[in-house]
Amino acid sequence: MAFTATTFSNVEAAAGLRLSLNGLDLALIVIYFTFVIGIGFALRRLITTSTDFFLSGRSLPAWITGIAFISANLGAIEILGMSASGAQYGISIVHYYWIGAVPAMVFLGIVMMPFYYGSRVRSVPEYLHRRYDRKTHLVNALIFVLSSVLIAGVNLYALSAVLEALLGIPLAAAIVVSALFVLSYIMLGGLSSAIYNEVMQFFVICAGLIPVVIVALKESGGISGLFAKLGTSGHDFTSAWGGVGLGGHNPVGDWISLVFGLSFCLSFGYWTTNFAEVQRAMSAKDDNSARLTPIVGAFPKAIIPLGIIIPGMAAVLLIPGLGEGGGLPFNDAIPALMNKYLPTGVLGVAITGLLAAFMAGMAANVSSFNAVWTYDIWQIYIRPGRPDSYYLRVGRITTVVGVFVGILTAFIAAGYNNIANYLQTLFSFFNVPIFLAFIVGMVWRKAGRGSGFWGMIVGTLVSFGTWVLYKQGVVSFRSDLAETQWGAIFGFSTGLIAMLIATIFSPPKPISELKGLVLGMQEQDVQASAHVPLYKSPVVLGTAALVLCALLYAYIAVV
């Protein structure tokens, strides 16, 4: 064992992480969750006074809405998953940020947002419904429901893993306890307090994460010292672009799969069609703010890997046995570092931040599952035309069902030593085909009515088939991550062919129905964007975000 629990001698915990918190740390956790529940009650009271509490949100500057945009995504994926990937694959994981998320967010802000905002659609499924047909809408809604319960399971697993380390109870029990906890939190606080919690949690997680980064770097002699010590630990562990040639050994992928798979298919697919992310930007007060929201979020997004991937790599050095048989799984990299280095009080803040982040992630997925299931599936295809109170009741029941399905999917996530790999696998199945239907429908006005449906079906099946063949050992890739990238490329290109064939057999939509939905016919709010000062221009700020990524690449190459 790398570290010893100070308060308990836990023989059983040989395979698991055991956090050593004292009374003060636990008190901080209790205070935080008292706040969360208090906010739920407070906001409920405001609703009864019929004052619009969201208006006070409108007085917040764009940088706060940008933070909300980022923290909607800063859950288990980032903190456990990406640090686990840093520990497993090394510095090349920064590609997921610097050629992945950041360019995708800039693309969303500059190119896609005018379509969303101008066409007045309220959700991704609605866009596909108007652009294609009912079948496309149904298959999109079903794919979304499936992926959100699977991702809710990842968050639930992460929450349970921390709880397991906190209380020393078996993982299965921790999963059930966490699920009941999240359920009561959603029922009590509702969606409004979830948004408050998202922003609060961002500050708390920073207060816990930044000290870990500083101490881990000091222990390993700065970034240059860390890279020097890790330079011997394998192929291209400390070089982002080393070994990306087709015959190379970079564990993340080769340049084709990085540029087309990771960047174009996976990252653009995730950031431009993700329900939760896009809706946050769409709720902005005007056209330019909506475009700026993802771009403002791109700046912290570019910095975040330094606080997540670098400590993950440092954990390889500082937590002996990480990721090896008998040692801790890669997922435990960050909690183990926190436990080893943070003193009383600071440790409590850090663990609070982790718990809050995972709970927020779970709550976000359950509530979006809920919305799509109730309004896009139940109301349209199963029981249409009932009064609003009926659907409200369906929504409540769906929340309970969603949490319990989440328990089952949490056990799937628990089977992965590195949850980031699992998530990228899910994204390659689900997000890429949706992105395909979206982007083709947007740029090619002749794409037929039924082509979106066939593109999504074929794309999903091919991505899934690639993964099955890889797991059966029929085809091989250099790593699990490289499989997700190639799976995404295969899914995208075969789906594209399916769309072309389907277009031959199904008539294009009349031009009158495509208004605002297709390139060249978008309805832009020109007046709002025309006279913005330079520092509020989406193009200028977006370019600055891309330049920042290039500088960061240069920095880690020379350090």
Add this chain to the structure above:
Amino acid sequence: MAAKVELTREEARNWRLAKLFDLRTFIGALFVIFGILVTIPGISASQDAINKAAGINLGLWVGVIMLAIGVFFLSWVLLKPPAPVTTAEAEAARKAREEFGTQGPAHH
């Protein structure tokens, strides 16, 4: 606010609540409490605690910085409170949100 708006008693009460329940109030209060609780063990940090964190007195640093952030958010909400909202405006915004918000996509 440029134009002074006459508020009814109920609107004034709602405005007080809106200030109290502003997100910045919550973040400020939480960070002040956390800051104090983390600073206290930091002031009297044992050598063991300092050694644990690679020779840095993390409790003191993190505690004081959190306290400062908390004070910043509280003074922000005091110096720049949310604008008062009349019942008519709130009603209009609520309607707009109902149409745009949780009702899901409108289908044709």
